[in-house]
Amino acid sequence: MSSHARSRPTGRNLIAQGEPLVWLTGGMFAIACAMIVSLLGLILYQGLSTLWPRSYVVFALDDGGLASGEWIASQPYRLTPESIAEFPERTQEKARTLLQGRSSVASEQIYLRTGNYDVGNRHFAYVPAIGVETKEPSRPAGIWLVERLEWGVLYGFPTQFTSEFSPEMDREYSMQTGLLDQIDRFRPSGDSAQGAEGDAAVSAFDQTVEQLQSQLDAKAKALEEAYRAEGSGTPARVQKIDDIPGAVATSHRKMVRVQRELEHAKHELGRLDQQVAKLRLAVRKAELAEKTDLLSRLDEGIELATTLGTVEQQWTDIRSGLQLCAEALTSEQKQSAAMQALRKAVDEQQEQEVAPVKEGLQSWLTEFTGSLPDRSRISVEKAVEEARTVASKQFEINTEIGRLEWIRGSEQVTFALPIAEPISEGAVDADRIGLGIVSLPDSDGLASYYWRSEQGTAPMAFQTKAVATADMVRWFEPNRLTFFGKLGVYASRWFEFLAGEPREAGVEGGFFPAIWGTVVMTLLMSLAVMPFGVMAALYMREYARPGWVLSLIRISINNLAGVPSIVYGVFGLAFFCYTIGGYIDGGPKKAGFDPWPSATWFAACAATVVAGTIAFFLAFLGSGSPAHMTKWRKRVSSFAAVFWILCLIGFVALVVKVPFFDGFYQASLPNPTFGKGCLLWASCTLALLTLPVVIVATEEALAAVPNSLREGSYACGAGKWQTLQRIVLPYARPGIITGFILSMARGAGEVAPMMLVGAIPLATELPLDLEFPFFHGSRSFMHLGFQIFSLGFQSQNSEAAKPMVFTATLLLLTIVTFLNIAAIWLRARLRKRFQSSQF
Known part of the structure; x- marks a missing residue:
């Protein structure tokens, strides 16, 4: 053996072993998991914390005034020379000292929910931390938080209860x-x-x-x-x-x-x-x-x-x-x-x-x-x-x-509402009413009050406001609540959120109409897409003759899965709402078609009947097993397909051009019944959107059935349909339900089509209720996905709507999760039943 023979490597070759690829794929998986967990964690934190009661605080400011409200959070804030122009003089001096010639300095601002919108014309306030005189705020114990049917939240000290009788x-x-x-x-x-x-x-x-x-x-x-x-x-x-x-x-x-x-x-x-x-x-x-x-x-x-x-x-x-x-x-x-x-x-x-x-x-x-x-x-x-x-x-x-x-309106509570305005000490009367409130004269003839902070440096003016007890949804003293007291308020708010009606354009109150509309629409969509998708996939996999036509159809279905959902919304609005809905309401004229004269329509009807008769006989003559069909039978079968297509076109033309039909709701026109966005058309649009998912999943489930099962069924004398009914479909049922789960998860959260075909921000009537005929497909409805969009981008009170967006998002994810869990449980039971029946 040569002395120059190569020596074998003693260590492992990491590249040959694929170690870098393992780390790369593992890293990508870890990043994906981190993104998902972060998203869910953000939604859970923001959604669950929205309804938790917080303390009411009062901050003493440098200018002698007060900033008061429910303390929501402290947020990062960049202090710049331009941003301090509106600060009081003393606060500006502190800001210039902090800047020291720099372009910006990191600071904080306090985010307060001020409430009392009907008095102060604002719901929230941002207070720069640099303008606060004391770091620790005072928490007045006697203040009430009142959730009202209108005008949002009220904060104030109760001063009097009156009850008028007549x-x-x-x-x-x-x-x-x-x-x-x-x-x-x-x-x-x-x-x-x-x-x-x-x-x-x-x-x-x-x-x-x-x-x-x-x-x-x-x-x-x-x-x-x-x-x-x-x-x-x-x-x-x-x-x-x-x-x-x-x-x-x-x-x-x-x-x-x-x-x-x-x-x-x-x-x-x-x-x-x-x-x-x-x-x-x-x-x-x-x-x-x-x-x-x-x-x-x-x-x-x-x-x-x-x-x-x-x-x-x-x-x-x-x-x-x-x-x-x-x-x-x-x-x-x-x-x-x-x-x-x-x-x-x-x-x-x-x-x-x-x-x-x-x-x-x-x-x-x-x-x-x-x-x-x-x-x-x-x-x-x-x-x-x-x-x-x-x-x-x-x-x-x-x-x-x-x-x-x-x-x-006969029984009311009078509150002293905080107004953060500086007032002079000399205007204060020494006669105290209680809870730190003292009487103060008012030039406008309105009773005002005065509260002194614990530091004794910052006075606050109060204006009275009477609230009818019938307008009070919930009230409590936020600064006196124990942990279990807060837990009780939290549970009460969640119950109202899930079972109550919306208030203040959906910013407050409950989401029950949106929950109910989402569930009903999703179930109706599933009932529409499942039979159609399963039958289409069954025909394509088991009955259709392989060829370029079938391949083209499969490619088209796969491409439809990538079409943006807004395109389906536009199609649903044009086809379902305006065409089919208009046809149902007012006949062909309302749908945009000019009816044929009676003679033309009867002639077309006769031609369609002749085409259908010819197609039937040609199909009968051209029937037989594909393996034993002669050339002329194949040609006859092709002609039969052409005549069937002509018969279908004639039937559609007869329907859309009929001169004897003026719609089922002509008397209601010009007010549309089905010729507008509604629950029925929204469900049909989403069924069309999720149809490719169901077809692809069903085809894969059918393809996964072993051919040995089919051949064994044929050997026992079963026919094609008997084999499909008793062998193939039960075996493929778990895969079919997987497609159902995927379609339901996608359809429940779609927003873009809902904006066009039926979802509205506020609905006074439910699409499914106890009023005969119970199901009202022509009604518009509320949808959680559209409600999230409406609150986030169309709400007048965007600051109050922002936390509700996270809570509604959490609710939508929870509903979809429960629907998917139910479908997965059903799939597992069917799979277990099928496995137990094998021998």
């Missing part, structure tokens, strides 16, 4: 006073009787009225006593600070019931308005069917019917008040001549007012419907009668709404 709050009492207010209309005239008899009748009438008034005064007193004794008692005025929370809690429990009654009354009023709209729609349908002009004169009849219904309900209330007044009298007083005369006068006055209106309505009906066809006449008469009934109910409900609105 016996008019009682429905029966108000009807009785309504009678007595109009009692002079029924007073007998002295000239109507002869001499002393007339005077005696007037005297008896006045005596009866006095008896009724005395009974009513006694009832008013009893009502006030019962009102004050309700619950733990609602005093007329509370000025002692320690007693205000209990009075507010008692009042709020009562007002919650009033608010529910008020919402129910308003809902009934809205339902009646919808009923009137349906009546007009029925008349419009009759007008279109009979080709007569009805709506132009119907308004006159509706107005007469509304007047009649309103007058009748007014007199119904007067008679009810008379009946209630009579019940308070003795049996002898009830049967007295004066009461008999009062009843008779009421009947006569009612007849005098109601009869002319009723005769006018009857006269109009006779004149208008005399020459109308039966269908139009019946529709008009029904609309007028229903309008009369609806008007009566509307008057009753409006009266009830007015009563409830008065009750709703």
Whole structure:
């Protein structure tokens, strides 16, 4: 062996072993994991911390004023010579000393939620830390945080609770006073009787009225006593600070019931308005069917019917008040001549007012419907009668709404709201009210207050603001909350966020409509895309003949998966909303197609039938096994395909050019029903967007089924469909559900198409509710993804909307995760069931 023989390397060759590639791929994996964890961590932190209650702090500033608010965070801030121009003089001196000729210096600014937007016209404030006199802020213990139905959050010191009472709050009492207010209309005239008899009748009438008034005064007193004794008692005025929370809690429990009654009354009023709209729609349908002009004169009849219904309900209330007044009298007083005369006068006055209106309505009906066809006449008469009934109910409900609105605003809390303005020490009165608040004169005639910080250097002015307890959603003292107290507020806020209605344009309140809309839309999209995608993939994999056409279709489907989602949104708006929706609403004309003449349409129909018949016979003649088909049969099969395509084109042309169809909702035009963005078209658009995902996943699942299973099934005598049904599809089911999971995850979070085909920032009605027919596909809906976009980029209060964006994002991720977990659980069960059935 040569002495120059090469010596073998003693160490390992790292490149040959692939060690650098392992480190490279591992590093990329670690970076990807870090990015995902960072994103989820940011969303979790920001989303979960949004609803946590924070302390209310007061900072003493260099200029002698105060900066107060809920301390949100301290943020980095670059201090520059340009940024200090608006600072107070003393703060500017400190900033120049800190800069020392440099272009910028790192500093901090304090981010405070000031609230009280209806007074200070701002929700948040940024306070430069360099302008703060003391690093540690003071935390006034007695301040309240009040979340309101309107105007956002309020911060203030409660100074007084007031409760106004009026016996008019009682429905029966108000009807009785309504009678007595109009009692002079029924007073007998002295000239109507002869001499002393007339005077005696007037005297008896006045005596009866006095008896009724005395009974009513006694009832008013009893009502006030019962009102004050309700619950733990609602005093007329509370000025002692320690007693205000209990009075507010008692009042709020009562007002919650009033608010529910008020919402129910308003809902009934809205339902009646919808009923009137349906009546007009029925008349419009009759007008279109009979080709007569009805709506132009119907308004006159509706107005007469509304007047009649309103007058009748007014007199119904007067008679009810008379009946209630009579019940308070003795049996002898009830049967007295004066009461008999009062009843008779009421009947006569009612007849005098109601009869002319009723005769006018009857006269109009006779004149208008005399020459109308039966269908139009019946529709008009029904609309007028229903309008009369609806008007009566509307008057009753409006009266009830007015009563409830008065009750709703009858109990209020007066707060001293902080206004961070410097005031002189000499203007302060020494007479303290409590909790560091002292009275201060106000040149504008408004009561103001004064609070001294713990350092005793910074005064703060206060302006009073009265808040109805019915407008208070939640209230607490942020600086006195314990950990468990904060946890309770946090849980309460989350419950409202998940189950409540939105307030303040979605910045506050709940997201339930958006949650419900997202879930319903996602499930409807899944129901649309799954059958279509699975059947398309089944045909392409199991039945379609391999060739360039199938390859082109597969390439197109794969390319569709990369098309931007906004393109699908534009297509959905143009095709689903304007074309199909317009066709459903108003027929071909509304969809943008000119109908054919009747003769042309029937000729095209006959040609389509002939093409279909030829295609059927050619397909029958050209059928057979591909392996044993002769040349002429293949040619016949090709001709059959051409005729089937011609038949399909003819059928589509017949549908879009039909001259006998004017839509299902022509009477509602120009207000569209389906010819606009709605839940149905949004689901169809997203189904089209996620269709490639389902097709590709299903094809891969079908391709993964071993051919030995198919061959074994064929060997046992099973046919093609039996093999697919019993062998292939059960084996591929987990892979198909994987495609379902991927499509659902993508479709649930899409925003761009939703902006065009149905999602809106605020919806008053749910697309799926308890109102018949329960599912309302023509309604627009709220979607969490669109809500995130709307809050982040279209909100007027962007600072308040920013934390809600993270919370809504967390909620959207949670919903998608739960839907995916449910689908994965189902896939695992199916896979386990299939494996257990093998032998």
